[in-house]
Amino acid sequence: MLISGLNQPSLSKGMKMHVDEGLEQILLRSRCHKGRLLYYFPAQESNHVQDGDSMSSWCGWHTDHGSLTGLTCGMFTRDGIVVPCPDNAAGLYIRTRTDQIVKVVYGEDEIAYQIGETTEILSRGFLCATPHCVRAPNGRDASGVDRSTFALFMQPDWDEKLNFPEEVHIHKEVIPSNSNGSLTFGEYSEKLLDKYYHLKT
Numbered sequence: 001m002l003i004s005g006l007n008q009p010s011l012s013k014g015m016k017m018h019v020d021e022g023l024e025q026i027l028l029r030s031r032c033h034k035g036r037l038l039y040y041f042p043a044q045e046s047n048h049v050q051d052g053d054s055m056s057s058w059c060g061w062h063t064d065h066g067s068l069t070g071l072t073c074g075m076f077t078r079d080g081i082v083v084p085c086p087d088n089a090a091g092l093y094i095r096t097r098t099d100q101i102v103k104v105v106y107g108e109d110e111i112a113y114q115i116g117e118t119t120e121i122l123s124r125g126f127l128c129a130t131p132h133c134v135r136a137p138n139g140r141d142a143s144g145v146d147r148s149t150f151a152l153f154m155q156p157d158w159d160e161k162l163n164f165p166e167e168v169h170i171h172k173e174v175i176p177s178n179s180n181g182s183l184t185f186g187e188y189s190e191k192l193l194d195k196y197y198h199l200k201t
Helices: 008-014 023-028 117-122 185-198
Strands: 034-040 059-062 068-071 075-078 091-095 101-103 112-115 132-135 145-154 161-163 182-184
Touching: 023 117, 117 161, 161 185, 182 185
Parallel strands: none
Antiparallel strands: 034 145, 059 132, 068 112, 068 145, 075 145, 091 101, 091 132, 161 182
């Protein structure tokens, strides 16, 4: 998940990618990046059923559909006052390519980057979207504790064309057969919204 060692020019060269198709250029010309404060209500006030063995009690497993997500370190508060995390098991978790679940630990002066689905598509699967979830604290000391973090969602422009690789293992059903394996980022986003929200019964 921490991708400070990513050598994007080498990756593009290995994929025989045109310079304008690279992640760096796509994000530089995009006007669609979004910064959001993510707030997690105290566990007893949330809609999630608390389970001591539940890894995703604060936020369920998912991948971001954009390109990259920059995340600040989670801040825990009680009644508006910053407190230490009351449970060492609480926080952000990722699932690796080998299906291992790892707790992500980084400091207040660091930023973590998660790879999104669009980067997986653009890199033809060389890079994989990061499955992640957030675990709420448990125990008496966790009462009334909430969590906040700032996320910068970086994504292509709405009309940026995504050329899907022949082998796609994420959201295959949203790629129409008559599209020649291509959708704009806006079309892809709308199809995902339909999949997760509008088409549910």
